Amino acid sequence: MAQAAQDTTPTLTDEPLIAALRVLLGERLSTARAVREHHGKDASYHAMEMPDAVAFAETTEEVSAIVKLCAQYKRPVIAFGTGTSLEGQVQATQGGVCIDLSGMRAILEVNEADLDCRVQAGVTRKTLNTHLRDTGLFFPIDPGADASLGGMAATSASGTNAVRYGTMRENVMGLTVVLADGRVIRTGGRARKSSAGYDLTRLFVGSEGTLGVITEVQLRLYGIPEAITAAVCSFDTLAGAVDTVILTIQSGIPVARIELLDELQVKAINDYAKLDYPVKPTLFFEFHGTEAGAREQAELVGEIAKDYGGTNFNWATHQEDRSKLWQARHDAYFANLALKPGSQGWATDVCVPISRLAECILETRKDIDETGVLAPIVGHVGDGNFHLTFLIDPDDPEEMARAEGVNERMVMRALAMGGTCTGEHGVGTGKMRFLQAEHGEALAVMRQLKLALDPDNIMNPGKILTI
Amino acid sequence: MAQAAQDTTPTLTDEPLIAALRVLLGERLSTARAVREHHGKDASYHAMEMPDAVAFAETTEEVSAIVKLCAQYKRPVIAFGTGTSLEGQVQATQGGVCIDLSGMRAILEVNEADLDCRVQAGVTRKTLNTHLRDTGLFFPIDPGADASLGGMAATSASGTNAVRYGTMRENVMGLTVVLADGRVIRTGGRARKSSAGYDLTRLFVGSEGTLGVITEVQLRLYGIPEAITAAVCSFDTLAGAVDTVILTIQSGIPVARIELLDELQVKAINDYAKLDYPVKPTLFFEFHGTEAGAREQAELVGEIAKDYGGTNFNWATHQEDRSKLWQARHDAYFANLALKPGSQGWATDVCVPISRLAECILETRKDIDETGVLAPIVGHVGDGNFHLTFLIDPDDPEEMARAEGVNERMVMRALAMGGTCTGEHGVGTGKMRFLQAEHGEALAVMRQLKLALDPDNIMNPGKILTI
Numbered sequence: 001m002a003q004a005a006q007d008t009t010p011t012l013t014d015e016p017l018i019a020a021l022r023v024l025l026g027e028r029l030s031t032a033r034a035v036r037e038h039h040g041k042d043a044s045y046h047a048m049e050m051p052d053a054v055a056f057a058e059t060t061e062e063v064s065a066i067v068k069l070c071a072q073y074k075r076p077v078i079a080f081g082t083g084t085s086l087e088g089q090v091q092a093t094q095g096g097v098c099i100d101l102s103g104m105r106a107i108l109e110v111n112e113a114d115l116d117c118r119v120q121a122g123v124t125r126k127t128l129n130t131h132l133r134d135t136g137l138f139f140p141i142d143p144g145a146d147a148s149l150g151g152m153a154a155t156s157a158s159g160t161n162a163v164r165y166g167t168m169r170e171n172v173m174g175l176t177v178v179l180a181d182g183r184v185i186r187t188g189g190r191a192r193k194s195s196a197g198y199d200l201t202r203l204f205v206g207s208e209g210t211l212g213v214i215t216e217v218q219l220r221l222y223g224i225p226e227a228i229t230a231a232v233c234s235f236d237t238l239a240g241a242v243d244t245v246i247l248t249i250q251s252g253i254p255v256a257r258i259e260l261l262d263e264l265q266v267k268a269i270n271d272y273a274k275l276d277y278p279v280k281p282t283l284f285f286e287f288h289g290t291e292a293g294a295r296e297q298a299e300l301v302g303e304i305a306k307d308y309g310g311t312n313f314n315w316a317t318h319q320e321d322r323s324k325l326w327q328a329r330h331d332a333y334f335a336n337l338a339l340k341p342g343s344q345g346w347a348t349d350v351c352v353p354i355s356r357l358a359e360c361i362l363e364t365r366k367d368i369d370e371t372g373v374l375a376p377i378v379g380h381v382g383d384g385n386f387h388l389t390f391l392i393d394p395d396d397p398e399e400m401a402r403a404e405g406v407n408e409r410m411v412m413r414a415l416a417m418g419g420t421c422t423g424e425h426g427v428g429t430g431k432m433r434f435l436q437a438e439h440g441e442a443l444a445v446m447r448q449l450k451l452a453l454d455p456d457n458i459m460n461p462g463k464i465l466t467i
Numbered sequence: 468m469a470q471a472a473q474d475t476t477p478t479l480t481d482e483p484l485i486a487a488l489r490v491l492l493g494e495r496l497s498t499a500r501a502v503r504e505h506h507g508k509d510a511s512y513h514a515m516e517m518p519d520a521v522a523f524a525e526t527t528e529e530v531s532a533i534v535k536l537c538a539q540y541k542r543p544v545i546a547f548g549t550g551t552s553l554e555g556q557v558q559a560t561q562g563g564v565c566i567d568l569s570g571m572r573a574i575l576e577v578n579e580a581d582l583d584c585r586v587q588a589g590v591t592r593k594t595l596n597t598h599l600r601d602t603g604l605f606f607p608i609d610p611g612a613d614a615s616l617g618g619m620a621a622t623s624a625s626g627t628n629a630v631r632y633g634t635m636r637e638n639v640m641g642l643t644v645v646l647a648d649g650r651v652i653r654t655g656g657r658a659r660k661s662s663a664g665y666d667l668t669r670l671f672v673g674s675e676g677t678l679g680v681i682t683e684v685q686l687r688l689y690g691i692p693e694a695i696t697a698a699v700c701s702f703d704t705l706a707g708a709v710d711t712v713i714l715t716i717q718s719g720i721p722v723a724r725i726e727l728l729d730e731l732q733v734k735a736i737n738d739y740a741k742l743d744y745p746v747k748p749t750l751f752f753e754f755h756g757t758e759a760g761a762r763e764q765a766e767l768v769g770e771i772a773k774d775y776g777g778t779n780f781n782w783a784t785h786q787e788d789r790s791k792l793w794q795a796r797h798d799a800y801f802a803n804l805a806l807k808p809g810s811q812g813w814a815t816d817v818c819v820p821i822s823r824l825a826e827c828i829l830e831t832r833k834d835i836d837e838t839g840v841l842a843p844i845v846g847h848v849g850d851g852n853f854h855l856t857f858l859i860d861p862d863d864p865e866e867m868a869r870a871e872g873v874n875e876r877m878v879m880r881a882l883a884m885g886g887t888c889t890g891e892h893g894v895g896t897g898k899m900r901f902l903q904a905e906h907g908e909a910l911a912v913m914r915q916l917k918l919a920l921d922p923d924n925i926m927n928p929g930k931i932l933t934i
């Protein structure tokens with residue numbers, strides 16, 4: 001009983017704020033510990049840090065009212081979609097109010113002729129694609145998780161088919177954003193291009209809730225290709241696989257996906273999904289186009305792969321075969337966990353110019369093996385982006401330290417090669433310490449912009465940069 | 468003699484600044500009236516407003532030193548590339564120092580394997596493409612003029628083939644920027660994607676020198692397609708032409724260019740270039756791909772066009788035929804001037820969702836005709852972007868007022884349709900008065916960002932927004 005009372009009592013300093021929020025939201029404000037804990041952790045290894053309260057908002061106006069109250073009390077505001085971020089983006093590092101946007105799930109408009117739509121922030125990508133099914137259109141960005149589109153915009157998500165369709169940065173046309181003082185703005189619009197002033201849309205995309213709360217997203221859509229085919233190819237060497245990717249991209253072949261799996265990753269999915277791919281560096285491809293176009297792409301890539309020692313170029317035109325292949329890729333995370341039962345996965349990513357990719361991956365693989373941690377590698381290699389999944393016990397500080405060492409050396413290696421400390425997972429709390437090395441004086445400019453829009457630092461404080 | 472002395476004497480208030488700049492730059496600082504006049508006007512109808520001095524910079528460090536001096540004296544800084552902007556972006560509305568970057572013409576690196584390059588801001592797009600000739604790569608953005616790449620980044624230029632390759636926004640990977648206090652930052656990088664903090668690159672792209680001076684640009688490059696073909700098709704109705712475009716885009720056919728010319732524009736180029744295109748709404752297409760792919764695209768588009776009343780679908784595979792066709796398109800401006808000898812051209816553009824394009828063009832055409840001005844229409848219609856060229860006498864206030872009325876009504880029409888007041892010409896001084904209507908409260912946010920980065924409003928003041 002005492003425990004239950006304690007569980008639902010917010011910290012004393014927030015009491016007037018929480019009382020005001022309760023007037024606004026009634027039952028849609030929760031201070032229950034289980035709810036707060038659920039909202040204080042994402043899908044990563046980062047520790048749970050719970051907010052003082054969780055506000056379940058249903059409209060932009062409501063988000064504005066919540067933020068105004070938080071601004072009045074100078075307390076943190078953390079936006080929450082599906083909690084599938086990977087660098088601690090939803091941790092309430094200083095308590096405050098988490099705004100859960102999952103109730104904002106209206107698909108506001110679909111403009112079929114213009115290939116665009118507008119959704120509330122809580123709509124997930126799969127929900128949108130289900131809704132679009134009869135239109136012949138789809139939204140291609142696929143970060144793996146069935147994330148909310150607001151969250152995907154906030155973290156500049158991308159995933160397997162960014163090589164063809166771009167990232168959220170290229171596919172968000174406009175936003176509705178609630179600013180730190182509760183003002184509501186609309187950025188961008190429905191025109192395919194505009195040079196009418198500063199590109200506020202791109203400023204908020206990837207700002208991880210530190211500049212405002214995204215409540216609506218205008219998105220580009222694409223016609224579902226007439227034909228979709230897939231292929232798998234094994235290589236004796238990682239260099240052969242990466243050179244195949246480089247020449248494919250250079251040749252302008254519009255592949256929709258090129259995923260690299262290292263030997264350990266292939267072994268993991270073979271074991272997990274009872275498959276029998278050769279345990280070698282392997283590329284998974286997907287081709288979108290007309291029947292003839294998709295076939296031509298596959299044939300061209302098959303020839304390039306052969307030149308670089310690719311074997312068993314296996315071309316899957318049937319939906320069933322393709323599904324099996326991509327299911328295996330999507331299962332990679334769980335397959336990895338099964339490599340070391342009881343472990344937790346810590347996913348990290350970097351992105352480098354593609355000419356440095358083989359070198360970066362090989363050096364990282366060597367470092368992993370020498371350091372004695374377990375970490376399969378997969379990559380969205382068409383973009384030069386690759387991921388490690390450390391299989392670790394977060395309660396083993398010595399193992400964590402070894403993984404942190406590998407991660408840090410990988411980031412510094414990527415930066416030295418002209419790359420970035422994160423291609424798609426974002427900064428959150430996990431990559432903050434690398435931004436000075438990556439951006440130099442430009443980080444000070446980011447800080448100036450943050451202070452201009454959020455002088456009291458209430459919007460997701462402690463993420464991306466410190467004030 | 469008195470006249471000559473007056474010509475080179477700067478305004479009194481700037482004397483100490485100019486003396487300091489002369490110490491820095493020697494002969495590369497000019498206060499000659501002819502030089503100042505040349506730098507006070509772009510390629511548009513906007514009036515010449517000359518700076519007090521023109522500084523010919525050769526390095527980023529020199530730009531930084533110039534800006535520091537201007538900051539010290541709180542005097543305007545206006546960046547100048549080739550002077551081919553179209554909305555008065557280079558006008559020195561409050562005097563100050565124009566920094567001419569045309570001497571910064573080093574191509575700093577070309578990374579063939581990574582399809583990227585880094586150039587100084589003064590390198591023009593044609594110079595870059597000439598330099599790339601032997602690499603099999605090219606930079607696709609083509610705004611018509613042989614503009615500097617720094618200027619193209621600053622104005623978020625695009626042009627005929629943005630429908631396939633995007634605008635500068637999608638093709639600038641990173642920038643070197645001199646800020647209002649003289650600090651030098653590098654934004655972005657060579658990774659194909661990054662979610663490492665705020666997207667400063669996109670903030671500076673399209674900021675028209677109001678947030679900083681761009682001195683270096685990192686750009687995406689593309690493999691020259693194996694095959695390039697072109698086609699021309701006439702339509703009885705504008706709606707038929709636009710519906711052809713909509714279905715082409717919806718079908719995901721990756722056309723490289725789709726240009727619409729209205730009847731008056733076709734007449735103008737026929738007269739000018741002694742051509743005999745049917746005087747009807749006409750589409751010019753270009754297709755990039757493999758031999759088979761480009762042919763397939765042309766065939767698919769040909770079928771769509773036929774369904775919408777297109778006739779004489781004329782497919783040009785030979786370089787010579789293609790060059791003739793695109794030369795005609797590029798000559799449109801001069802062809803227009805010849806429609807009304809002695810006139811000056813005033814180019815303006817808007818961009819709307821493609822489903823509204825026919826309606827927007829037809830209403831605008833009707834307004835032009837009813838208002839009694841002469842203005843052919845061309846459009847980068849794959850993007851929903853179209854241009855008017857008013858053929859006017861700037862010294863005839865009554866004619867100017869009529870043209871301004873048409874322009875204003877066209878902009879408000881575009882905004883009402885979910886469009887933007889400028890798709891690619893930018894804001895400069897010409898479109899400023901429409902930004903409040905387009906952006907609402909978001910304009911106040913642009914102003915906050917401007918003040919955060921340029922509190923004394925010295926960077927190209929009087930452009931995009933007032934402080």
